[in-house]
Amino acid sequence: MEKSRAKVTSEDIADGEVAGDKNDCYTTGSANGEPKCKVAKLSTEANIIADLTLNHSYTTPSFTQQLKAEWSSQEKQDFHDLATDVKVFRDPFQVCLLPDLLQNKITCRQLVDEMVQKVQWSRKQMDLYEFYQSADLSNMATCKLLTSFLQMLRRTVRPWLEALTGLKLDYVSASCSMYTCGDYLLVHDDLLKDRQIAFIYYLSPWENVEQWREDQGGCLELFNSDDHCFPVFPVKRKISPKNNQFAFFKVGSRSFHQVGEVTSFDYPRLTINGWFHGASNDDLISDIMRPFGKQEFTSPVNKLSININELLNEVYLKAQTKKSIQKRIEDNSEICLYEFLRREIFEQALEQLLHDDTLKWRLEGPANAHNYEVLELDTASKSISRLISLFSSTEIFALLRDYTDLDLAGPNAINPTYNLQIQRWSHGNYTVLGDGAICEENTLDLIYYLNASEGAAIVTYLSPETDEPLQKQRNEDSDFDDIDFDEEDDDSVLLTITPVDNALNIVYRCEGTTKFTKYVSRNTPLERGPVHVISCSYKE
Template sequence: MSKRRKEGTSGPHVKLAKCDQTQLQLPAALQDEETTEKLREGWSQSLDVETSCVTLQGKPFRHCIIKNYLTEEFVAKLETDLSQLSFNTKSNDLYSFKQTNDLKTADSPSICAFASLLKEKMRNWLMEVTGIPLNDKVAITSSIYEHTDTLLCHDDELEERRIAFILYITPPSWTMADGGTLDLFSSSEGRLQPEKVVKSLLPTRSSLVFFEVTASSFHQVAEVLASDKRRLSMGGWFHGPPLARPAPSPEPKVPLKPWTDGYFDMVEDWVNPMYFDEEVLAQIQQDFEDDSEILLEDFLKEDKVQMVTTALQAKDLQWNPTGPFNKRHYEQIDSTSLSELVQQVTKMFQSEAMFLLLGRLTGLTLQSEEEGEEDSHGTPKCWGEVRRWRHGHYTLMHDEDPHNNDFCLDSMFYLNAQDWKSDYGGYVSYIAKGEDEELLTVVPKNNALALVYRDSDTLRFVKYINTTAMDRQMSGNQDSSFFEVYNAYYE
């Protein structure tokens, strides 16, 4: 467990030359009346339109790709001028990349010229093609995505954003193998939740992509896999009158279960004997009361750990992906495929014996969050699941999480996590609502039980697991995954 600093800057801060009055023109294809009419008709009916340099597609949501939007000579000027700006490091649950401040104050000739093109000619052309009323506000920034950087699934809906755009200034040699694609998600009808990536757009140099911002415009920037290239772009939003946003679809709360009676013999047989020592218990309880968190290493006996790890690695075990992608992406064990051993372990962590041990370790009085209801009678309750984490997995913070409004004890027991590094991601981050600074970080550690007591003002997420996790080599494990027995206990 550790603290992490999230924001920083990179690159020199250089005063640029005064902005000149360079006038850029739209590509010739966008000035052609016949092409513009085809695109206007295609947009209004969500049809696909293909010309020599413009591709308009209606699914999964309306988006357009314009090839060679600017000349190579001008793109090279942009690239040079952008290299002189300061880029702020941006890192949280949703993204990891570097970005400038809003470029409306930049005085580079090329940046000024591009901004003027967007605010005047391009804005008018967009209104003509899309029929979307746009005001004179255009937000523009520049972003750099380097090795392992990503921007996870989101819809861009905020305030008055109506059309999003991205101009790519990537190396000409950029390929799909380099990652960094703009991925578009299909969405479920009614609930407006992303289902799966159905289209991946290559960030081709000098191409400009724009799409309509709606409640279903779910997209992401896929992880950059190239280690010797950077994905440079300029992007932002055209603004206009805001659309009415549909009410979010509430997620059902996972039912809480009372403890499983007994399991005293199994807990005594499986848990490291040191955690029954009175002096050790007293010290752990004191440390937990001081910090509201603790990491208990070597929690289970080593032979038991090997047995469970082997059972979880069985090829006939079924793992189900979770979702939706704008909230989480990891794998949960299918209860119908559980071996008897894994079933017993999951029950042990939700047993009367474990509740009582956790109470002694933490000093908490674990009882039902529904205290006072006639059918609860003060019985302790919890919920939990067995998870598999590997490359590409994550969770995001979101206000609609039904479990964010309760005080609870998070219990995370890790298996197959030998030599896991925080640089891989996969760590749990705790953040106070409305704040950016992390309160606590929990890095997976093999055969360790992490206990964290969180209140209703604390949010948590699991950081995206990046491609460097694939470099981790372990005996008998080539997929670089680790397992977590997660449980939440309520007072």
């Protein structure tokens, strides 16, 4: 995984030596992946007793009744109470914002002090996210204030939410989250087992940083959904972090949201977040019924308009090279063929991809599975058409048979097929694991890069054995829906493909193997433009 990002930790808190003004929160640090934090002193007096009293405005019967009526209302217009600044957004789904949840803002500073001094942060890394998380607050006996905050949620907020929403809420799970520069959480709906209400409590008590600007990132980003309950681009609404603000929404089949990438190096995005649980969520049925799309495969093109010898590096057409490639794939199930195309063919194709305005691109969705651009192949011409013909031709099927001994050509080939995409990758693009990412039968994948850039369009393959614990963990009462891994020491990672120009990666992918393309951080340098990938899959 990419390690070159700002880190936050609790080891150096006391020294307070930070670059910039006295309000700077943290600096880059540790190479071992632990958070390295230098949090400015918040000038909280040690003898001040923490006050977890809720804002008096929210606990009055009249306000509770008013907000209950608004929550259950079928009105399409947003609600904004000018007296309290409470808001209920109804589009794309209903979210309530309670500013100044706690009566005493000093408590926010005390909570942050305890978070950075006592919380043991774990780095969470997967296809869906990168950030730091604490244990559940119920398991943090040494953090007295945070456990008291959990008790306040249970004893005061839970019954208040029950009265407001009409839902029976049995218990609360909560943890602390910290997003440093480059961290993110991609599109998901929170729908799992008995989750009923999701909540986020924001902590940003530093002077002049109580309300984040949108360009600092870390927004709660909400998505519309289509008729099949899939999230669609673009983001419909953004809610920036704001100190002492409590946001909550009903978890459902359309409650798609994400945490936008944090772009500020100056402060971390700190929250206490979790769920109010009740009976099994009725929307789970809708979730199960969602029809995930499958890759479409087609037969090879019988006639290639140009000689394959004029396109490929002649080294890869030699009999001895073919034998060596086959042996490597037999032993390792993968190989990378550098300088696969003749240099002039590669350069012509790259030039057209970067500068031909007649090429038409579409965004590949749904947002909870994919976010990258795909070339509409019927708009291709010249050099790009030539490559499309190459990778879809009977000639390439025959060459791949020589490389792999798979029945993709010849007398034993029954019905070989292929799928081809030309992809364009830039900042914010990704794919995530899901039903569509699981290979249902053995395939041969080709991944070829043009305009390669370090950190963009990195493909990770996970072993079939990962699927069982992945699904199991998604059905347990865990804070997030995916397993975590560090590709440097996790056995589930079979292979990581990094971009190299004019390199053809060949991967034999067994049934059940999953893969994803890592989120492209806004810290990734793309000065030469987007990375382009020719991605093909072949079946016997």
